[in-house]
Amino acid sequence: MAFGMKVLGLGDAVVDKYINKYTMYPGGNALNFAVFAKQLGQQAGFLGVLGSDQAGSYLKKVIDKLQIDNSHARTEEGENGYSEVKIVDNDRIFIGSNKGGVSAQNLLKLSAADDDYLKSFDLIHIGLYGQVDHLLDKVHSLDLRVSYDFSDNFTSKKVDMLINKVAYGFFSLSGKSDEAVKSFLQQVYTNNNKVLLATRGSEAAIAYDGKRFFEKAATAIEKPVDTMAAGDAFITAFLVAYLSKQVGIEESMVKAHEFAAEICQLNGSFGLGVKY
Template structure:
């Protein structure tokens, strides 16, 4: 398929490893879809012109992602600070605030961006991308997929789901009944395909007239970052290739998500932390 990511990007700062990894849902999904089956991938967003931002752009080029519509702004790259608990599961423990290029130069879509969208099968974005004002215009040009993550309420479900071909939610802490109720709310609001992921408990998928409960293929894996985005990427690719086979796409996406738990970062490309860029380690850093 031809998949276009629009919106958020961030460097995941693995503090105990002193390494930075490119990430952000709107970037990860097209990158991982390309890795999964060779899907055509592109990304529209804002990167900083510091060393981390240049590294980010280089990583996307290496992955074969079209970044011709990426804006490069003067400033510092956004970072999320990541730590692991005793079980090895990752946790977000803060960020570097709003003094970043991504925050100070919010993405404003242009006629050139809209023209690019019309060349793609699907656009994917996230609730963290600050694109609320643009969702209607995007959805008129290309089918739209959106990841609500765990930040949703009845207001934004009601506002956004009428525009969505695919709606993804994180429901790891919710009960089975709550997950099914959430999916039904999103479907009734207008989304055509609703997916609620639940970590090691699997996922629940709902469309008009059919549903599927996908068990996790490997409950022993630990998500070091990116498994949810890998599920979304593979699901979208398989759903497109298989003509809408809900169960088959979910099963194959679960396998791919488990495979993506075996490395750091959503798609690798580690950069040494700037704190390491001194003395005899200076040649490691941009």
């Protein structure tokens, strides 16, 4: 692959409402991926369903401001997806959400024009909460390279259903031992996978390419401002380094840890908060 990529975040764009500050920040796994990829020098797009409310309108302004292509994104009447968050000891605690809002009520359907649009990207990234798992068969049939964030709330059934349709799979396995993580990655790995990777908060991340394991300690952060989207930042930076910069898995993990540490110095996923 030539240096530089064109990547798409397919799925969720939400606002994270920090209830103790009455401030909402743009976020969501798919949007975060697109924003971080853009920051890391790649061409980036977002495709998902936005609401017609204040939050949806603000997200559209942010996406346009950051020059993220959203020419195929939809806006539907109703409430945009949101979560409610509070910060305790510099860590974000999720209080609740509207479970995707309009993106869950109006599941994204792909047209022939959307198919052609998707084919213009080198990598499609999807997350567990993106409300687009139903599109994975279609995306897979288009022979597109897919990365998927299973997060920390996946089920064995979900992994079994999706894992062979993705090239790059990511899991959050905080609290799991080295042995448990390696056993899990080895167990779920399929011939369709390229790399599976587990992050564990401040503990070392572990990757598996079907042949060997790779471990890299996290970058120490003395005083994180906000850990929101640290995992999304890690995933994006790893993929950009590994696929675009064409460096090895271990070096890509180092770059991922470093970028995630930088993102932890921002409020929200990537700043740009507004009062609500």
